[in-house]
Amino acid sequence: MLDSKLLVIKIGSNVLTQENGLPDLERMEKLVEQIQFLISHGKKVVLVSSGAVAFGRQAIPLPEKLNPVIKKQIWASTGQIRLINQYQNFFETHNQPVAQILVTKEDFRDRKHFLNMKNCVQALLSQGILPIINENDTVTITELMFTDNDELASLAAAMINADTMMLLTNVDGIFTGNPADPSSELIQKVASKMPEVSKYISASKSSFGRGGMLTKYAMAKKSADLGIQVIIANGKRENVLKEFADKILRCTWFEPQKAKHGAKKWLAHGEQYYVGEVTINEGAKSSLTAEVIRSLLPIGIIKLEGEFSKGDILLIRDESEHKIGLGRAEYSSKVANERIGQKNQKALIHYDYLYIFDHD
Numbered sequence: 001m002l003d004s005k006l007l008v009i010k011i012g013s014n015v016l017t018q019e020n021g022l023p024d025l026e027r028m029e030k031l032v033e034q035i036q037f038l039i040s041h042g043k044k045v046v047l048v049s050s051g052a053v054a055f056g057r058q059a060i061p062l063p064e065k066l067n068p069v070i071k072k073q074i075w076a077s078t079g080q081i082r083l084i085n086q087y088q089n090f091f092e093t094h095n096q097p098v099a100q101i102l103v104t105k106e107d108f109r110d111r112k113h114f115l116n117m118k119n120c121v122q123a124l125l126s127q128g129i130l131p132i133i134n135e136n137d138t139v140t141i142t143e144l145m146f147t148d149n150d151e152l153a154s155l156a157a158a159m160i161n162a163d164t165m166m167l168l169t170n171v172d173g174i175f176t177g178n179p180a181d182p183s184s185e186l187i188q189k190v191a192s193k194m195p196e197v198s199k200y201i202s203a204s205k206s207s208f209g210r211g212g213m214l215t216k217y218a219m220a221k222k223s224a225d226l227g228i229q230v231i232i233a234n235g236k237r238e239n240v241l242k243e244f245a246d247k248i249l250r251c252t253w254f255e256p257q258k259a260k261h262g263a264k265k266w267l268a269h270g271e272q273y274y275v276g277e278v279t280i281n282e283g284a285k286s287s288l289t290a291e292v293i294r295s296l297l298p299i300g301i302i303k304l305e306g307e308f309s310k311g312d313i314l315l316i317r318d319e320s321e322h323k324i325g326l327g328r329a330e331y332s333s334k335v336a337n338e339r340i341g342q343k344n345q346k347a348l349i350h351y352d353y354l355y356i357f358d359h360d
């Protein structure tokens, strides 16, 4: 395990609930105390916490036959207040101020929302305030939803350029089979060149979880590829965060690759968040995929789709429609359309804001 200065800690619903579904306040308090321990040792922490639905479900009984989406909205909106109040009460005993940030997938797509969110998180951290992030479950239904908070945590980690992401769940990490089966072994390290470990993971999830271990693995892998070390560990373990600080934690550790810089980390998550599409010719493709990458100039552009503004994410395709990568627009679609195919024009995508997909 490597040292960490800026980390995102994600706590799954199951860590905060007992087997009978009631909130596990004792566990929560212990985690709060350990987060405080990390902060007091100079680490900056952003907390992504699930638990709104679980806290709401416990407090508000609803008829069995009520529409499941409505049920989730009622439980999330009532439960989030309980969840955040509980955090505030526990952190207050340590004189630690906290902030609540509720986000949607859309906030990561819209450049202005994204920057507002990023600036806010950074400002909170610089003032010694702990940001506690959750999905705004009342407005995010079906396709607007994050796969789960593991996805939200990995987006947040890329956004703030964190060096570490910890996903706390109710098992010690990824096992070679069902974690309840004594013959299953914990995979302690996932290196980049390792064969896929996803074959070991079943789609089953814990009683209150949403995404399961498969999304945890996918998000962990992606973040590690971007240079963020990822730890999947058991949030029910007595001294989980202290053991992490002492580098003796039993967990699955994802070795980070060479760090991509902040903008590229953000772009790497952009495949679901692009606003426009740009098709480029063969010459432009060769320079974007060459060893020394160049910026994308209008002369290499064949076609533009969608209305975009400066700063929006664009998907880049080659002439055969293959997806090549993602980039950040240096100017709007209105201006770009006037410059298509022209020489001596400013790059539409600067190479610092270009992310080329791995190709075989």
Ligand SMILES: Nc1ncnc2c1ncn2[C@@H]1O[C@H](COP(=O)(O)OP(=O)(O)O)[C@@H](O)[C@H]1O
Residues within 6 Å of the ligand: 011, 012, 013, 014, 015, 168, 169, 170, 171, 173, 174, 175, 176, 177, 178, 179, 200, 201, 202, 203, 204, 205, 206, 207, 208, 209, 210, 211, 212, 213, 214
């Ligand atoms: N190979 C595996 N190793 C570990 N856990 C697994 C594996 N396959 C499936 N799981 C399940 O994934 C669950 C954790 O995911 P999830 O329920 O989404 O938790 P959380 O609420 O913390 O996000 C574990 O409780 C376990 O049942």
Ligand SMILES: N[C@@H](CCC(=O)OP(=O)(O)O)C(=O)O
Residues within 6 Å of the ligand: 011, 012, 013, 014, 049, 050, 051, 052, 053, 054, 076, 134, 135, 137, 147, 148, 149, 150, 208, 209, 210, 211, 212
């Ligand atoms: N936003 C939801 C959590 C959704 C979710 O991803 O849950 P989990 O799989 O337990 O991390 C809530 O607060 O209940």
